[in-house]
Amino acid sequence: xxxxxxxxxxxxxxxxxxxxxxxxxxxxxxxxxxxxxxxxxxxxxxxxxxxxxxxxxxxxxxxxxxxxxxxxxxxxxxxxxxxxxxxxxxxxxxxxxxxxxxxxxxxxxxxxxxxxxxxxxxxxxxxxxxxxxxxxxxxxxxxxxxxxxxxxxxxxxxxxxxxxxxxxxxxxxxxxxxxxxxxxxxxxxxxxxxxxxxxxxxxxxxxxxxxxxxxxxxxxxxxxxxxxxxxxxxxxxxxxxxxxxxxxxxxxxxxxxxxxxxxxxxxxxxxxxxxxxxxxxxxxxxxxxxxxxxxxxxxxxxxxxxxxxxxxxxxxxxxxxxxxxxxxxxxxxxxxxxxxxxxxxxxxxxxxxxxxxxxxxxxxxxxxxxxxxxxxxxxxxxxxxxxxxxxxxxxxxxxxxxxxxxxxxxxxxxxxxxxxxxxxxxxxxxxxxxxxxxxxxxxxxxxxxxxxxxxxxxxxxxxxxxxxxxxxxxxxxxxxxxxxxxxxxxxxxxxxxxxxxxxxxxxxxxxxxxxxxxxxxxxxxxxxxxxxxxxxxxxxxxxxxxxxxxxxxxxxxxxxxxxxxxxxxxxxxxxxxxxxxxxxxxxxxxxxxxxxxxxxxxxxxxxxxxxxxxxxxxxxxxxxxxxxxxxxxxxxxxxxxxxxxxxxxxxxxxxxxxxxxxxxxxxxxxxxxxxxxxxxxxxxxxxxxxxxxxxxxxxxxxxxxxxxxxxxxxxxxxxxxxxxxxxxxxxxxxxxxxxxxxxxxxxxxxxxxxxxxxxxx
DNA sequence: CCCACCCCATCCATAGCTTG
DNA sequence: CAAGCTATGGATGGGGTGGG
Numbered sequence: 001x002x003x004x005x006x007x008x009x010x011x012x013x014x015x016x017x018x019x020x021x022x023x024x025x026x027x028x029x030x031x032x033x034x035x036x037x038x039x040x041x042x043x044x045x046x047x048x049x050x051x052x053x054x055x056x057x058x059x060x061x062x063x064x065x066x067x068x069x070x071x072x073x074x075x076x077x078x079x080x081x082x083x084x085x086x087x088x089x090x091x092x093x094x095x096x097x098x099x100x101x102x103x104x105x106x107x108x109x110x111x112x113x114x115x116x117x118x119x120x121x122x123x124x125x126x127x128x129x130x131x132x133x134x135x136x137x138x139x140x141x142x143x144x145x146x147x148x149x150x151x152x153x154x155x156x157x158x159x160x161x162x163x164x165x166x167x168x169x170x171x172x173x174x175x176x177x178x179x180x181x182x183x184x185x186x187x188x189x190x191x192x193x194x195x196x197x198x199x200x201x202x203x204x205x206x207x208x209x210x211x212x213x214x215x216x217x218x219x220x221x222x223x224x225x226x227x228x229x230x231x232x233x234x235x236x237x238x239x240x241x242x243x244x245x246x247x248x249x250x251x252x253x254x255x256x257x258x259x260x261x262x263x264x265x266x267x268x269x270x271x272x273x274x275x276x277x278x279x280x281x282x283x284x285x286x287x288x289x290x291x292x293x294x295x296x297x298x299x300x301x302x303x304x305x306x307x308x309x310x311x312x313x314x315x316x317x318x319x320x321x322x323x324x325x326x327x328x329x330x331x332x333x334x335x336x337x338x339x340x341x342x343x344x345x346x347x348x349x350x351x352x353x354x355x356x357x358x359x360x361x362x363x364x365x366x367x368x369x370x371x372x373x374x375x376x377x378x379x380x381x382x383x384x385x386x387x388x389x390x391x392x393x394x395x396x397x398x399x400x401x402x403x404x405x406x407x408x409x410x411x412x413x414x415x416x417x418x419x420x421x422x423x424x425x426x427x428x429x430x431x432x433x434x435x436x437x438x439x440x441x442x443x444x445x446x447x448x449x450x451x452x453x454x455x456x457x458x459x460x461x462x463x464x465x466x467x468x469x470x471x472x473x474x475x476x477x478x479x480x481x482x483x484x485x486x487x488x489x490x491x492x493x494x495x496x497x498x499x500x501x502x503x504x505x506x507x508x509x510x511x512x513x514x515x516x517x518x519x520x521x522x523x524x525x526x527x528x529x530x531x532x533x534x535x536x537x538x539x540x541x542x543x544x545x546x547x548x549x550x551x552x553x554x555x556x557x558x559x560x561x562x563x564x565x566x567x568x569x570x571x572x573x574x575x576x577x578x579x580x581x582x583x584x585x586x587x588x589x590x591x592x593x594x595x596x597x598x599x600x601x602x603x604x605x606x607x608x609x610x611x612x613x614x615x616x617x618x619x620x621x622x623x624x625x626x627x628x629x630x631x632x633x634x635x636x637x638x639x640x641x642x643x644x645x646x647x648x649x650x651x652x653x654x655x656x657x658x659x660x661x662x663x664x665x666x667x668x669x670x671x672x673x674x675x676x677x678x679x680x681x682x683x684x685x686x687x688x689x690x691x692x693x694x695x696x697x698x699x700x701x702x703x704x705x706x707x708x709x710x711x712x713x714x715x716x717x718x719x720x721x722x723x724x725x726x727x728x729x730x731x732x733x734x735x736x737x738x739x740x741x742x743x744x745x746x747x748x749x750x751x752x753x754x755x756x757x758x759x760x761x
Numbered sequence: 762c763c764c765a766c767c768c769c770a771t772c773c774a775t776a777g778c779t780t781g
Numbered sequence: 782c783a784a785g786c787t788a789t790g791g792a793t794g795g796g797g798t799g800g801g
Contacts, residue, residue, distance in 0.1 A: 177801065178762085185762040248801090406798085638795065694796070 056086070059093035066100055070108070073100045077112040087209075091144035092127055094208045098233040099130055099138075107133040107256060114266055116186055126179040131262050134254045135242065136200030139183060140228075141176040143207045147214035150207075154414070156223040158207065172205035173226055179203070184248050186265050197253040199262065202245045204228050304331050314339055314445045316472040321480045326520055326588075328479040332447055333376065335477070336363055337383035339445055340396060345389070361444035364465060365402040368454050376449065377402050401443075405458050412438055412461075425457040432461060441467040444475060451478040520586075522700055524593030525570075526760060527740050528586040531733035533756045534749075535726050536582055560588055583759065595761055596733070596740035598753045604708070607743050608647040611707055614741065615688060616651045618703055628654065631688045632701035634732045636711040636725075644690050644707055656687035693732045704736035709744030709753070 060081060067073055075096060081089050096110050114129035128140040143149070143160055150158040158172045180203035191198040206228040215222055215229065222229065225245045231237045304327055307313060307320065313335055320328060343361050365376060380402070384395045403411075409428055413420040415438045418431040443466050448454060466474045520528065558575040560568055570587040577585045601607040611633070619628045633644055645655050689701070712725040729749075733740055742753050 174800095181762050181801070183762090188762095410799085692796085 056090040056093070059090045059097070063093045063097055063100075066097055070100055070104065072106065073108040073110070075110045075112065077114075081112060087144040088142070091206075091208050092142045094233060095128060095140060095142045095206050096130075098208075098235075098238060099128075099132070102235045102238045103132055103135070106135070107131075107259070109259065109263070111266055116182060116265055126176065129179075129183070129266070131199070131259055133256060133259075136202060136247070136254055137183070137187075137262065139176050139180040139201070139203040141172065141179075141203075141205045143172060143205065144209055145207060146209045147211075147218070150210065150218075153218075153220045153222070156221055157227060158205070158210075158222065160207075172207070173203075176203040176205055180248055183265070187249060187262075190261050190265060191251075191258075196258070196261075198249045198251040199253050199258045200251060201248040202242075203248070204245070206232065208233055304334075307331050307335070313477060314475050316469075317474055318477045319451075319480055320477065327522075329376070329379065329449060332365070332449055332477075332479050333379035333383045334387075336365060336380050336400070336445075336447055337387060337395075339363060340384065340399060341387060341389070341393075343399075344393060344396070360396060360399045362442050363400050363445045363447070364443040365400070365447045365449065366405050366408065366454070366462070367402075367449040368404055368406075373402050373404060405454055405462075409458070409461065425455045429457055429461045433464065437461065437464045440464050446474075446476045448476070448478045451480040520589035522737055523589055523734055524591045524738060525586050525589040526593050526595050527733060527736055527738075528589055529584065529760055530596045530740070530753075530756050531730050532576075532584050532586055533582075533759070534733070534753060535730040536584065537726065537752070593738050595757055596742065596753075598750060598757055599741060599743045600746040600750045600754070601744070602746060604643070604745060607707065607745065608643060611644070611705060611743050612647040612651045612653065615648060615653055615705065618739075619653065619688065626703055628686055628688045629656075630702040631705070632696065632703070632735060633688060633690045633705045633707060634693050634696050634735065635690070635706075635708045636693055636728065637708070638692055640708045640711070641690050641692060648688060648690070654687045656689045657691065693728050696732070696735055700735055700737055702737050703739040704732070705741045705743060706732045707743040709742050709750055710747040711744075713747040713749035 063075075063078075067075060081092060092112065096112075099110060100108055109131045111129045113125040113127065115125045126139055127142045128138070130138045130140065132138070145160050149161045151161055152159050154171065160170055160172055180201060184201055187198045187201065204226050208228075208230050211230045212222075224241065228241075232241065320331070339361065340363065365380070367373065367376060380400070381395055406425075409425075409432065410420050412418075412432055413428060416432070416435045418428070418435045421427045421431075441464070446462055446466050448462070462476060463474060466476060468474050523531075556574055556576050556578060560571050560573055560575055562568075562571045568590055569592060573587045575586075575588040577587065579585050599607070599610060601610065615631060615633070617623050618626050618631060633648075635641055635644060641657060645657060648655050693706075706729070709729070712729055742750065744750050
């Protein structure tokens with residue numbers, strides 16, 4: 001098959017010589033002169049020494065000339081290279097040139113910035129994917145770094161500097177490896193369907209600006225089968241090296257007949273991908289959309305604003321506690337953006353990005369779950385964009401690091417060669433402290449999201465990361481919600497735990513240490529009262545002693561503020577009222593809403609049937625008229641997801657399942673390819689989401705159903721287990737912003753729920 | 762993408778002990 | 782001495798993580 005190439009332009013350029021080339025790229029120069037984020041100048045040493053521009057243009061012209069001479073080579077998405085001006089482009093050109101030259105008489109199809117269409121945004125595009133007749137498929141990650149850009153070697157694989165950030169060093173093979181394995185799955189799926197063998201598949205990281213001599217000088221060596229250096233640009237070396245490489249598919253079909261299917265995977269039949277198509281982000285989750293709405297439409301409340309924009313927030317340690325759904329994450333994102341903006345204004349350094357600038361503070365944002373990282377980054381980016389005073393300011397990526405704690409510790413540990421104990425945080429921290437933490441004092445400010453889920457032993461490490469300022473102490477800001485604590489991490493200062501001071505360093509001005517956010521935006525008072533009373537076992541046979549655990553008594557003393565920006569129905573009242581021995585009423589939510597419903601049944605079949613019927617009613621445009629993606633069905637265990645999905649499918653309700661399921665059993669047709677559930681969002685338009693409770697943590701939906709509640713109950717449960725189950729149910733309930741339904745077989749817990757409901761009514 | 766590995770909790774069988 | 786109770790440990794299954 002023949003594929004479209006911009007022939008006219010190619011011929012034109014290829015015929016030019018010398019100065020003419022430069023002329024023909026005038027349009028490119030014009031682009032460059034915008035210079036928005038051109039990484040030039042001395043700080044950029046780790047990339048190639050060439051001035052970049054000239055070499056890039058030269059290589060582009062050379063490539064087009066060679067392509068014209070080659071009888072059967074095809075480069076798709078070449079236009080990508082023309083518009084991105086960076087030494088990287090030159091390196092990619094070099095690589096493609098080497099490929100094409102190595103096979104002068106074979107069919108060669110090269111995809112630049114290849115994307116697997118089926119997976120969409122779930123697989124990052126790869127620099128080069130090449131199909132070569134008689135040889136196979138190559139997944140290649142090209143790095144333009146020189147030897148100076150290699151931080152160190154691990155298992156003979158270079159770890160390269162990334163955006164000048166020390167901790168963000170990148171394993172050369174991470175990206176091509178993961179892409180190759182994704183591609184392998186796609187290839188096998190496609191070719192199995194046709195009962196054909198797949199082509200051989202190889203991956204490698206290619207550093208054409210690093211020579212074997214460079215590496216030898218560092219007395220290091222590289223894994224030759226997966227790490228390619230400048231010598232691979234030579235045809236002989238290239239061909240000689242191929243037999244040593246590992247073939248991922250193990251197949252050997254190299255004829256042209258496999259090309260069509262290969263192109264199909266990348267959607268190449270229609271020109272790969274429209275250059276102008278907006279890139280889908282992986283942040284298209286409901287939680288994100290709602291937060292975004294909060295951010296853009298509703299303006300921050302006074303309470304939130306006071307916190308986020310107070311210069312005092314980042315002066316010394318702070319603990320921000322908040323009631324459930326008070327928008328702590330939004331405040332965090334705004335505070336981070338504000339801190340950076342203020343620093344940029346102060347230093348009046350407007351165009352120093354990327355690369356660390358003089359006087360810019362380093363900011364670290366820690367969370368405990370890696371799913372939160374992209375979400376937080378995106379939020380911070382949005383806050384920055386919407387508040388920046390000048391349109392040409394760019395979020396200084398090199399000054400900001402967002403990562404989950406354990407992963408970061410893993411990085412640090414590897415860096416100094418300390419053993420990382422996944423199971424023993426204290427030991428890991430100990431080891432790191434003894435060996436000297438690489439990033440000691442690097443960060444001026446450390447923000448911690450969901451602090452209640454961060455193991456307390458981490459704080460010793462976190463303290464070391466930020467300098468101890470005289471008078472102020474360390475700038476560590478913890479956002480904490482103890483009621484959501486699923487994992488039983490103890491709250492400092494309560495129940496014999498050392499006070500916060502112990503974890504955050506000395507606190508000269510202890511008065512400003514605690515701050516409490518007292519307005520709930522996410523849930524209604526009804527749902528919160530209901531959920532808290534369930535958590536606290538207000539209607540249980542015996543007292544489960546969770547009141548302390550939930551830290552709710554703290555909030556009895558807090559009064560809801562009078563805030564002009566919101567019309568709070570309960571302003572002036574206490575956040576939480578104790579109305580009986582173990583019974584509470586929650587006032588802090590802005591919104592009132594319908595009462596939760598409880599549906600006990602005798603059998604699971606009956607429950608499923610009724611649940612499906614209810615969901616059908618809710619999303620019916622003539623009845624509930626709710627967009628299906630606003631509906632979230634949660635179950636305690638993974639195996640229940642399937643039965644719920646099946647029950648909904650019986651009523652032709654489309655479902656989205658962001659957790660990984662086992663195949664078989666039900667004997668249903670092969671599932672459509674699910675990507676790693678950790679990278680997928682929770683909500684898909686037009687589909688009802690079915691998920692486990694744990695996976696749904698952090699998300700919000702307007703209509704929530706919790707099925708199989710009886711799984712969280714049992715006669716023989718240990719008290720701690722019972723407590724954890726209650727906490728889980730509480731987490732599940734508070735996912736709902738308006739409607740909440742509980743479903744399950746009749747059991748003590750559901751009876752309690754029923755009582756909690758009627759007590760509210 | 763799939764897998765190996767870890768943690769955690771439950772289940773079940775067994776051993777060791779108490780008791781009528 | 783047999784029956785019953787309880788502590789223990791291995792097996793199992795679910796969840797999450799890193800790595801090929």
